[in-house]
Amino acid sequence: MKEIRLTTPLSGELMTTVRLTTGGVCSVAGLSMDDSEDCKVCVTESLLLLMHRGYNAAQIAFTVENGLGVEIEGQNKTERESAGQEDEISAAILCALAENAVLEKKDGELCRITFRFGLQA
Numbered sequence: 001m002k003e004i005r006l007t008t009p010l011s012g013e014l015m016t017t018v019r020l021t022t023g024g025v026c027s028v029a030g031l032s033m034d035d036s037e038d039c040k041v042c043v044t045e046s047l048l049l050l051m052h053r054g055y056n057a058a059q060i061a062f063t064v065e066n067g068l069g070v071e072i073e074g075q076n077k078t079e080r081e082s083a084g085q086e087d088e089i090s091a092a093i094l095c096a097l098a099e100n101a102v103l104e105k106k107d108g109e110l111c112r113i114t115f116r117f118g119l120q121a
Contacts, residue, residue, distance in 0.1 A: 001065040002028070007075070010051040010058055015044060018060070026117070029068040035117045038097040043070060045090040046113040049103075050074040052087055053110050067118020070098075074111050 004025055008014050022043045026036035043060065050058050055074030063069040095101045098115030105111060 001063060003064070004062045006060045006062075008058060008060070010047055010055055015047065018047065019044060022060075022062075025062045025064065026068060029062075029064045029118060031068060031118050039068065039070065039117045042094050042098045042101075042115055043072065045094045046070075046072045049087055049090050049094075049110060049113065054078045067116055069114070069116050071112065071114045073113075 006018070006021060008018060019040045022040045023036055026039050031039065047058055050072065053074065054077050056076040056078060057074075059073050059075060061071040061073075063071075091103065094103075094113070094115070099117060101113070101115040103110055103113050
């Protein structure tokens with residue numbers, strides 16, 4: 001099992017860097033081009049969901065074993081932004097593209113998102 005962790009501030013300027021990193025990890029995991037593209041979209045949408053809930057940073061953990069597992073956890077929570085319908089669309093995209101997407105809440109607020117791509121154990 002290989003695990004790669006990335007902690008990043010949540011800002012628009014760094015989304016391209018996170019997408020490129022995700023693409024590299026997808027390659028290491030042996031995902032198809034379609035799964036890699038879907039995974040990059042899911043990571044981006046997850047980060048947007050956390051950003052809209054007032055998190056200033058996120059830790060992304062990629063686990064390469066029988067496919068790719070992704071866990072994204074919000075860090076440094078401040079005031080929540082209002083996004084409304086955009087959040088609903090992000091959550092719908094995430095759940096439609098990823099296997100076993102789980103949006104975890106703590107005290108009624110989204111804090112962690114996990115999903116998988118590729119082979120199951």
